[in-house]
Amino acid sequence: MNKLICFTLLIFINSCASYEKFKAITEELEIPSKVYASDYNQTWQAVIQVMKRFDISYQNQESGKIKTRWMDNTLQVNFSDAFGSGDAVKAAEFKLLINVAEGYSYGRKVTKVTIFKRQRVENDFLQGWKEKISDVIQEKTLLYRISRLIEIDKKLKEIDKAREKEELENF
Numbered sequence: 086m087n088k089l090i091c092f093t094l095l096i097f098i099n100s101c102a103s104y105e106k107f108k109a110i111t112e113e114l115e116i117p118s119k120v121y122a123s124d125y126n127q128t129w130q131a132v133i134q135v136m137k138r139f140d141i142s143y144q145n146q147e148s149g150k151i152k153t154r155w156m157d158n159t160l161q162v163n164f165s166d167a168f169g170s171g172d173a174v175k176a177a178e179f180k181l182l183i184n185v186a187e188g189y190s191y192g193r194k195v196t197k198v199t200i201f202k203r204q205r206v207e208n209d210f211l212q213g214w215k216e217k218i219s220d221v222i223q224e225k226t227l228l229y230r231i232s233r234l235i236e237i238d239k240k241l242k243e244i245d246k247a248r249e250k251e252e253l254e255n256f
Contacts, residue, residue, distance in 0.1 A: 117224040118199035123235050125149075125187040128196035131234035132185055135227055139181065149185035156180070162206060176207040179219075181227075198231060200224040 121128050129146055136151060143152040155178045162177035182201040189195065202219040 115221055116199055116201050117221050117228055118197055119228045119232065120188075120190070120195050120197045121232060121235055122190075122193065122195055123239070124194050125185070125196050127235060127238055128198060128231070129185055131231045131238065132183060132198060134234055135230045136181075136183070149187075151181075151183040151185075153181045158204075162204075172208070174206045174208055175210070177204070177217075179204045179223075181224075198228060200227055 129149070132151065133144075136153075140154045140156055141151060142154045143150065145151075157176070157178050159174065159177045163173045180203045182203070184199045184201075186197045186199075187194065188197060202221070202224055204217045204219050205214045206217050207214050
């Protein structure tokens with residue numbers, strides 16, 4: 086009976102520890118996303134163009150998913166923490182997960198892009214990798230770049246329509 090109580094107590098303590106580990110993630114996690122007033126193909130092309138500089142491991146337009154491989158960003162993490170109280174990390178890497186979904190808002194086609202960044206750091210080889218919450222700067226920057234590309238594409242289409250209309254009038 087005593088062993089059963091000890092075993093139950095051990096499971097309870099471990100489950101509470103894992104809850105505390107992910108409590109901050111669930112309470113404070115913000116997954117950056119943005120809704121664009123454009124069709125799916127136009128948004129997908131903008132996302133692909135923005136993601137060209139990353140090492141993509143999976144890309145599927147039908148499902149609207151893009152995943153990158155783990156990429157090293159040790160220098161950026163150490164630079165951003167240079168003025169903080171933390172010590173420099175031995176290694177840091179991140180992975181981006183992008184989801185593009187089509188929908189409707191007020192009868193118009195819209196597309197929602199969500200970018201999730203997994204960041205992990207290794208302080209020393211004994212501790213191993215630890216997940217770190219993203220500061221969402223890179224995600225918001227990518228969403229801004231996507232919106233700029235969509236706006237440029239729309240302007241170019243407007244110019245082409247105006248040019249076609251002018252050519253038809255002059256014909």
